Amino acid sequence: MSLAERLQRAWQEGGPLAQALRPLGWIYGLLIEIRALLYRLGLRRAEALPVPVIVVGNWIVGGAGKTPTTLALLRLLQAQGIAAGVISRGYGRDNDELRLVDRASTAAEVGDEPLLIHLRSGAPVAVGSDRVAAARALLAAQPELRLLISDDGLQHWRLPRRLSVLVFDERGLGNGRLLPAGPLRQRRAMSAEPSLVLYNAGAPSTALPGHLARRQLAGAVELAAWWQGAAADPLAWQGLRGRPVLAAAGLAQPERFFTMLRAQGLDVLPLPLPDHHDFSTLPWPADTVEVLLTEKDAVKLRPERLGRTRVWVVALDFRPDDSFERALQQALQALPR
Incomplete structure (x- = not known):
């Protein structure tokens, strides 16, 4: 069994490996709490954008269904006549450049998920490690947009957001511990915007009230x-x-x-x-x-x-x-x- 597989099992079941990693989880938790405190005290601030942003994210590492959720949101918004674009980091690509995605883009240039979102939905998409810069570039190129969806970016607090969609799969919160002792990137909501919870599973997998998705x-x-x-x-x-x-x-x-x-x-x-x-x-x-x-x-x-x-x-x-x-x-x- 590889280390990654051992970690995944420990994150779901606990055990000696998860116990041994708990001190690192405490350090990680302290760091993200300090960072959140800086924003609450106004020592750091979210940037301003001229349109609302919906962030699609999850509290745990690994694929929980953010990209299918983003595509579903785009379908719902398009049905209502709301022009929406998508911003993403473009994980897995071979560069960190800010780029606008088009049909001639490759996954190596813009990331597989942003390219898939553009091909499936036709929505404008921009990728960049700085999501605020990506949002501004996309709005400059597509001034008719009235709303942006951030595919991931829940912990990217410089990005202003008016709504978060939290996605969970059957793993729920795992063993309930922070990285690397558990799968949690954060333990609870760390910003004040309203949120919707969507379960990418047959039934709710946490105690949070939410909605189900058919997959x-x-x-x-x-x-x-x-x-x-x-x-x-x-x-x-x-x-x-x-x-x-x-x-x-x-x-x-x-x-x-x-x-x-x-x-x-x-x-x-x-x-x-x-x-x-x-x-x-x-x-x-x-x-x-x-x-x-x-x-x-x-x-x-x-x-x-x-x-x-x-x-x-x-x-x-x-x-x-x-x-x-x-x-x-x-x-x-x-x-x-």
Whole structure:
């Protein structure tokens, strides 16, 4: 078992490793409390932006569903005629430059998740390690925007926010301890803006009141067609059943993807990869007949690189329940126009 796997287990179950790391967690907790105090005393301040910002984040490390939540928010806002853009750090890219994302961008330049958000939603997206600078650059390029969504950035307190959407998966708060003794990046709400809680799981996984999201696979489409904008076909599963199919996933929680594929009746040969895997070389044998990929991985793989392998892109259908939509509508009405 790797160190990362041992940590993940300790974060959920406790044990000697989590106990040994508790002093480091106390130091980490002290540092973030001091930083929060500086903002409360006005010694540090959030910057000002001309439009409201919604931050989508989570209290724990690892993928809890921030990007699907951001895409769901964009769909809801677009349905209401609200022009919204997205800012992100662009984790996993090979530079820290401030960049505006377009269809010609690569995942290496802007990050896999920001590129996926732009391709799936058509929304304007900017990436930068300084999210305030990214927000200003995006607003300068797209002055018609009336709202910004920050994909992650809950702990980026220089970024002003009017609403936070906190995303939790089935891990909840883990063992309830701060990094590195546990998965928590913060122990509680550390800023005063209102928040909505969304559970990317079948049931609430913390004591916080919130809303549920339905998560299921929408279907699959061949990689070349996906790059041309074709939608996933739910009937594609029929042609993939009855034989072993390799499934690759560069996710923080790859087993979640494999489990959902098996629920479709597929005989999956799992190939877990590191989160944000760059696909600089193909991770499967050259004679592999068929491969299933997530959309997050597909943005790093062009069809001309495949050889004879047939690659299917599997799309996720992620939809918050109606109560979340109503709560979001109420929160939006309270935002400045």
